[in-house]
Amino acid sequence: MNATTISVAATEFGRDMEAGYRTIAALIATARARGSRLLVLPEACLGGYLPSLGGGEESAQAKRRRLRSLPPALALDGPELRRIIDMAGDLVITLGFCEADGDIRYNAAVTLNGDGILGSYRKVHQPLGENLCYSAGEHYRAFDTPVGRMGMQICYDKAFPEAARALALDGAEIIASLSAWPAARTATVARLEDDRWKRRFDIYDHARALENQVVWVAANQAGTFGSLRFVCSAKIVGPGGELLAGTGVEPGLATATVDLTEAVGAARGGGMYNLRDRRPDLYQSVVRRHGVVGQPDLPEHETLEPSHA
Template identity: 30%
Template sequence: MVKAAAVQMDIQLGQTHLNKERILAYAQNTPADLLVFPECANSGYCFNSLEDAMPHAEVVPGAFTDSLLSVARDMGRSLAVGILEKKGAALRNTAVLATPEGNLRVYRKSHLPYLGVDRFVTPGSELPIFQTAFGRVGMIICYECRFPEVARSMSLQGADLLIGLSNWPVGAMVIPTLLVAARAAENHVWIVSSNRVGLEQGSRFIGKSMIIDPDGQIIASLPEGNEETVSADLDLSISKAKHFVRKPKAYEIDLFMDRRPELYGTVTQEG
């Protein structure tokens, strides 16, 4: 069993020192094997230009990720944190996973809305999964929950758990109320989803962090508006089952083997 927790934070725009201090405090004081923080938790999200955002971005690896690795090692916890990353002249919307073994896994958001800092971000070009001590993990950042191909690609690679790091604002309620559970059920995979709260540049963020089991059932959740954490024990071995026999030779389904990839060519066409 893995105890996972979603940290629903109120993040302060541009207050990187304060935000990072609070992330590290949660990481030290929240009893869990895995802690999941929101998107852009180090910096905030609603920047109005690349020039405004870049001073608040991190080098990866760098001082902040070194701090995450130190806490992960000392506390025996894995930490998934959304950060702004600077890579040369490029800005990335990035999720890092720091593990107690000293590994730093990095995913860069590949599907970008025309919204907030994502207007100035260079997209990632891979959908990787990462081996950890407790299982195979994929990371999905915010808007990407609207694309079933992201969760499916990671699940086909053997993900036991999908980590969601988000900044869902007012207007995106369909994601926590419908789409996250759909992604879990259609792939029969656990999802731990952390979303922020608070007000930033006139945008209010809705919270609704949650943990969803492979049947698409919400087993733990937080309401709108409050800064707090939610946790649950996850049996990740359940995610490995994709073939279900409801009645032998009469009612059987296999979520992956029953696919017809030869029919899906239009999904990968541009435009």
């Protein structure tokens, strides 16, 4: 048995970077005490998320005010991430932050350990005016880590089946989905358990795991920030769509132990191997219908007849 213990957080992070480091250190300590080899933290850990989600017409003054309210922009090779690398040791950690590339900002994520950054990602799909603050990423790529081949997504990405599928086709066995997923802004409810956006969040997590037969690790922000109230609901979902561990609507750290080879192999060897049994030669019309002619660029591992895992 090659078991891997995974922990995932629903935790509150804001603009106070030092408070964020203390929170991360405490989560690392708890994850280590549970024997975890992978710890997945939410979107926008270092410096917090946006205080609101806008969109529509915006005055120049409002835009300037919005840009002044952004979290600190950090470089991949900067001291802020180096501090997490130094904390990580042999623990693999995935976390979100605002990445600086010159004057351009991205909503970004990294996976790292004490050896350095193992993979990085810039959020592709942008909801509700997020494009007023961030540029969009352009790639989904899996990467190798000591706990297995992984992929990363951020928040709204999970609403697009193609995003998770691209990572699965690139060999990902684990997909880390980092979020600052809020409760609904209209038709609000007193109990987060009854919130319709929380329900969507959970449906996406289970569906993406099941349809790609991967271990899906979904972190989320907790508490409130600006006008946003986050739904928590961090979870680990197995490749059969089953909930392995979750925090519910409370902050916390969910932990599960899974044999990746056995779990993924059982899901894909049980008569339904979704990656193998696709018919990509028939799907091009879906892309053409929306204005893009021809087959989209496919990940390096993609073929028309994928081999068995």
